[in-house]
Amino acid sequence: MKKTATIWLFIGLAGALLLPWYAQDSGFWTFEWLFGGFGSAEAGSALTLALFHGKWWLFPAVLFIGLSGLGLAAIKKHQMLARTLIIVPALGLFTIVVQGFVIGRIGPNYFVEFLSANGAADGQIGMGAGALVVLASLLFMLTSGISGSGKGRGDAFIVGLIGLIVALVAVFVFFPVSQILVEAFKTSEGELSLGGFFARIFSPRIWSLACVVSDSRCGPAWNSLFLAIMTGAGTTLLGLAFALIATRTNFRAKKLLRVLTIIPIITPPFVIGLALILLFGRAGTVTELLNEFFDVPKTRWLYGFWGIYLAQLLSFTPIAFLVLIGVVEGVSPSMEEASQTLNADRWQTFRWVSFPLMRPGLANAFLLGFIESIADFGNPLVLGGNYNVLSTDIYFAIVGAVADSGKAATLAIVLLSLTLGAFVVQRFWVGKKSYATVTGKGDSGQHASLNPVLRTVCYATAIPWAAFTAVVYSMIIFGSFVKLWGYDHSFTLEHYLRAFSISFTNGIRWTGVAWDSYFTTLTISTIAAPLTALVGLATAYLLVRQKFWGKGAFEFSTMLSFAIPGTVIGISYILAFNVPPIELTGTGIILIIVFVFRNMPVGVRGGIAAMSQLDKSLDEASITLGANSFTTVRRVIVPLMGPAILAALTYSFVRAITSVSAVIFLVSAKHNMATSFIVGRVENGEFGIAIAYSAVLIVTMLTAILLLQLVIGRRRLRREDRVQMHGKIKINPAGT
Amino acid sequence: MGHAMETPMQRGSVRFENVVKRFGEVVALKSLTLEIRPGELVTLLGPSGCGKTTTLRLIAGLEAPSAGRILIGGEDVTHLTATYRNVSMVFQSYALFPHMSVLENVSYGLRANSVAKAEAAEKALEGLDMVGLEGFGDRLPSELSGGQQQRVAVARAVVLEPEVLLLDEPLSNLDAKLRRHVREEIRQIQQKLGLTAVYVTHDQEEAMAVSDRIIVMKNAEIAQQGTPSDLYNAPNSEFIADFIGDANVLDCDVVEVKDNVAEVVLAGQKLKVPTTHAEKFNAVLIVRPQNVRMVPASNKTGLKGNVSYSAYLGNQMQYTVQTKVGPMFIIDNTMGEVFPVGKDVRLHFAEDKLALVPS
C-alpha cells in the first residue's frame, strides 16, 4: 500500500505544483505552457493560481495532496495510515469536483452573490492536465488505502482497476446521461420544473396515435416502437431460417452463408439505404423496369416505413443469425436422439424438444433486433421520408433551424426508456429462463435433420433473401462506377477521383475531398480500438475473477451503455462536455472517448465468454506461487486470451469506422469523420461519391481485419512449431 | 485466550482460531480451531461438501475467513492475500499454464518472487530432477502424461520451499496403480524437505497411508483428529468408526464403568471393553471384522450365530454371520478352519480391541 501510494503522491504533487491546471488553448502537447511559465494566469498550476491569481478554490487540490503526503510520512501504524489514505483523498476528490461544478465558465452557478464578491465573478474554464493528474493521484491513493485496510481480497492493482473503471463509467456514461435528464427538466427560461417535464415527456407530439384513425402522422414514439417490433420479429424469423439451414441441412454453400453474415458488420450505415434507393427509388432500376413493362406507376413508397423496414431487415438479420446459430447448435444432439429413441418423429422432436429449448434464444434475438432497430440512425435518415422516428428526430432537433436541446433531451429520454425497458426485460425475464445445454462433456451425437416441410420453408425464405442481399451489394459496387444512377449509366472513375485524388506536383498533396475525414477516421479508430479492448477486457476480468462489493451494480452499469442508443449518447455528450469542468467538444479526444464507452460492452461480453473458459485454478496457481494480480494477468491470462483480444480489437475498430449516430453530434470542422462526411454527401444528393467512399471504407476494414489476424495469429503458430520440434529432438536439460 | 496461547511458533506451523466461513447463506465452516505442527503431513478427510477444500483455500489465502484468525509460522496472516503468503498449492486439475514449457512452469513462482532468471532455471531443473522428470523441461504440459503433469505441479509448488504445501485431491485424476506410486513419491519429497503439508482426499486408505495425522471433518466441523491408529482403534463416534475402515456397530448395554474399563452386556454376553469415559453412558459397540474369532458351535461360550455368506479371497476368508444383534461382517486371515454357509458357529471377541462410542 505504502509504495503505491507514495508513487501516486509524487505524481499528484507534480500535478498540483507544476502542471497547468486548466485546459490549454494551444493544446498540452505543444508545451507552450512551459514558456508561459507555471506562474501565469493561463498556464498556472493549482498552487500558483491559488496563491497569485485569486483562485482560492483551487487550494483544496494542493491541500489534500499535501495532507496525504504528511500522512504517508508521519503515520506508522498500518490500519491508521490506511484509514487516512481513504478519508483524505476522498475529501480531496469531493471538493475538486464540487468547485468544478459550482464555478462555471461565466461565473458561479450557485451561491452567486457570495462567490462573485469573493473573486469568482469571472468564472473558470475547463480542467486540464494538472487537474487530471491530481484527480488520478487522489483516486489511486484512495484505492491503495482501501486495499490496505484489509477490506475485501483485492491487492492494490485490483482495487485500483475497479476504482478506475468505476470512475470512468461514472464520468463518461452516468454523468452525460444524467445531463439529459437535467436538460429535459428545464423550462425554456432555464428553470427546473417537474410539471413541464411530464407535460413534455407525454406530449401528444411524441405519442400521437393520429395515423390509426386519420391521415395525419403518428408520434415518433409509436413509429419507433412499431418499427422495432416488426424488425425484431422479421430478423428473428429470417435468422432462424438461416441458422436451421446452416446446422440442420446438407446445404452446399454453408461457408457462403457465414460470409454473408460478416459483410453487414463492415458495411457503413447508409450503404444499404442508398442501394435500396438505387433499386426501388423513383429513378431506381426496379422501379424503371416495372414502369416500362407493367406500367406500374413510379411512386415514393420506399421513403417511409417500408423502406426503413427493408433496410433494417437487411442490416440486422445477420446479427440474429449469429445469435441463433449458437442457440440452434447449443441444443444438445443427445437430447434430440433421446427424444427419437422414445419414438417421437422428427416433427414432434422439433416441436416438443428442440423448439422449447431454443425459445429463450429466440427471445434474445428478438430483443437484440428490437434494440438495434430502435437505435438505428442511418437507415431512417436516408429513407425516413415522412415516417418520423425518435433517433432522427433527436438529430433534427439539434441541427434544425432552431437548435432545441430541451426537445432533443426529451426525445432522448423517451428513446432511452424504450431501450432500457427492453434491456431490463431481456435481463430479468429471459436471462433467467435460459437452459444451458452446452456442457463441458463432449457430445458426439448428430443433430436431427429438418423435416421436409420445414426445410422447404427455410429454403424458400432464406435463399431469395440471400440473393437479394447479394444484389444489393453488387448495386453498391456498380453505383460507384457510373456517372449518375438512373439517368446516365456510363462508366466513370470520377467519384473515386473526387474523393481520393492525389497530386504529385510540388510533392505529394492529398487533393481529394475525402482524405481529411479518411485520415481522421483511421487515426481515431486506431487509437480507440486498443483502448476499448483494454477497458472491456479489464472489466470482464474483474467481473469473472474478482469478488467485490457492489459487483452486480457494476456489471449492470457497464452493460448500460449498450442499451443507450448512439443518438442519445451523442446528445448527452454535447450537453455534458460543452461546458466546464470538462470541455471536450470540438476535440478528437471526445470522439475517442465516445467510441470506447459505446463499444466497451462487446469487449466485456467477449472477455467474459473467453475468461469463463479459462480454468480459475490457473489464476489461483499463479497467485499461490507468489505472483501478484498484475503479473498473473500479464503472464497467464493475457497470453491465453489471444482470440478474445483479437475479436475485441477487430470489433471496436470496425465499429469506430462505421458508427454514425453518436459521432454526428460530436464531429467538428477539424475532426470530421468518414460517416458524417458521407451523411453530408447524401444530404446533397451526391450518391456517387458517398457510395464510392463507402466502398473504400469496406476495403479498408477488410484489410485491417486481415492484418490483425496475421499479427495476432502468428504467435500461436510459433508455439505449434515448437511443439512439433520437440516430438523429434532429444533435449539436453543442462543446456537450457 | 489472549497472549498465553501465543507461544512463539516455528516456521511451518499453521493455526486456525475459531475460523468461520460463510458463503452467503451456506456455512462452509463452523468455528474451526486446529493446529498443524511444522514438518507434519496432515490429511483432511471427510465426505463430499464437508469443507475440506474451503479449509485449504483459507490456508492458501484464496478465501478470507468470515470470522476468526489464521496464523502461519506464528504470524497472523488473516488479512494477507495468497500472493504474500509463503504457501503453495497443488491443484486437483494441476493448473499447469498451457502456454508455458514445463521449465517455465516450474520456474514461474521463483521468477514472480524476483529470483534471477539463471538461478530460477537452475532451481527449477533441480526440482524436475527431484520428481524424476529430468529432460522434460522443454515440453509443453499437453505433451505429458497425467502422472507426469501431476509431478510437474508438485515440482512447481515445492521449488519455492514454501512454509506449507497444500494438496487438494492431487491424485484423483490418476488410475489406481499410479496413485499409489505418486502418493509415495509425494510423501518422500515432503519428508526429505521437511515440509509441512496439508493433504485433502476422499479416500480413507490413501489418508491412512500417507499421513502423520488425520483430521476427519463432517458437516463443516472437525469430527475427530489423531494419528491413523488413534482413529482406527479409538474412534469417538459411530461416524468415524464407519468412515475409517470397516466396522460392525452393535447395540449393547453398559452395566458399569470403572478404571477405564466398561462392563458391557451384548445379547447376554458379558464383555470388558476399554474406554476413556469415567461414568456409565449410552453406547454402541464397535467391532472391527478381524477382531472376531469364529469357533465351532460345539463351544460352550460365545455369541451364537449362523453363517449366511462366505467368500474365499486367497489371503483371507470373509463371512457374514447372522446373530441376535444383527448381521456381522467378519474377516478371518488365519486361514484356519473354513465354515460353509448355513453352519452354526460361536463368536469370540478380542475384548481389548473393541471400542465403545456414545450413541
Ligand SMILES: Nc1ncnc2c1ncn2[C@@H]1O[C@H](COP(=O)(O)OP(=O)(O)OP(=O)(O)O)[C@@H](O)[C@H]1O
Ligand atoms: N464459492 C462458494 N459459494 C457458495 N458455496 C460454496 C462455495 N464454495 C464452497 N461452497 C459450499 O461450502 C461447502 C463446503 O465446500 P468445500 O468445497 O469445502 O467441500 P469439500 O469438502 O472440498 O467437498 P468435496 O470433497 O466434494 O470436494 C459446500 O456445501 C459447498 O457447497
Ligand SMILES: [Mg+2]
Ligand atoms: Mg473439494
